[in-house]
Amino acid sequence: MKNIQGAIFDLDGTLIDSMTIWEKIDYDFLSKRNLKVPSDLKNKIETLTFEEGANFFKKNFKLKESPEEILKEWHNMVVKEYSHNIKLKNNVKDFLIKLKNKGVKLAVATSNTPELTKLVLEKNKILDLFDSITTISEVNRNKTFPDIYILCAKKLNLPPEKCAVFEDILPAIKSAKEAKMKTIGIYDDSSKDQENKIKEIADYYIYDYKELII
Known part of the structure; x- marks a missing residue:
């Protein structure tokens, strides 16, 4: 990365x-x-x-x-x-803080609503770590298209090539790749049937964020 x-x-x-x-x-x-x-x-x-x-x-x-x-x-x-x-996945906060300390800008790209997104991030005490939040309602197409990731990069004032996307499902990983971004597949029980296919196309694949905390 x-x-x-x-x-x-x-x-x-x-x-x-x-x-x-x-x-x-x-x-x-x-x-x-x-x-x-x-x-x-x-x-x-x-x-x-x-x-x-x-x-x-x-x-x-x-x-x-x-x-x-x-x-x-x-x-x-x-x-x-x-x-x-609803809780954070293991070691998420430590990884976000590590990125923030390195000067990496942080963003959320979600199909969820703005209200629920901010609510759960605030309850888990990580809302203030993010520079921007983008929901699918801000673009005209869902995550089978790269629009939301491209908009995220624009909000961060960064070219897509300088961004990495963390996702747990195959269609979203494909869209992020289409946006010319690095991709990190995140294991989740709900998408374990997609694990092997995600591994084939993602730049990295992790089971726990501690794998990225060095």
């Missing part, structure tokens, strides 16, 4: 250990309506924005609720978890 001046982090599954919460929310949301969770649901929605996800649920599960009503219910279900229960 020599010559890297900016580090861009995904939120869920990369900085915070939250993916099981989202799987539970999907399960609870559908079970409440006597619907089963399809085995391939995670892979179909992992890169979608909240709005795209709500539209996907309405169409594929033939829900009577509007996308706006679905979004509101999801938000109400998850806000308590983000306020109290």
Whole structure:
């Protein structure tokens, strides 16, 4: 990671250990309506924005609720978890402080909402470490495209080639590579089925941030 001046982090599954919460929310949301969770649901929605996800649920599960009503219910279900229960992945804070001490600019690039992102980062006492936060709502396309990473680099006033992206899912790693950035794959239980493919294309792959703290 020599010559890297900016580090861009995904939120869920990369900085915070939250993916099981989202799987539970999907399960609870559908079970409440006597619907089963399809085995391939995670892979179909992992890169979608909240709005795209709500539209996907309405169409594929033939829900009577509007996308706006679905979004509101999801938000109400998850806000308590983000306020109290979701923790950082192991050794995240120490690694962020190490980068900050080296003069590396830090950013978040997330499909989550601005409110939940700031809430969980503040609760875990790392919000002030970041120079910028970019959510998918600020660009027109989801993380299967490089737009969000390019915008992050612009906010940091850095060329993409001087930035490294930390992500836990394959489509996002591919998009970051397309943006000409270094990529670090982060292991997460929810995406372990993608582990080998991520290793094939990412510049680095880690199971714990302590591997990067030297």
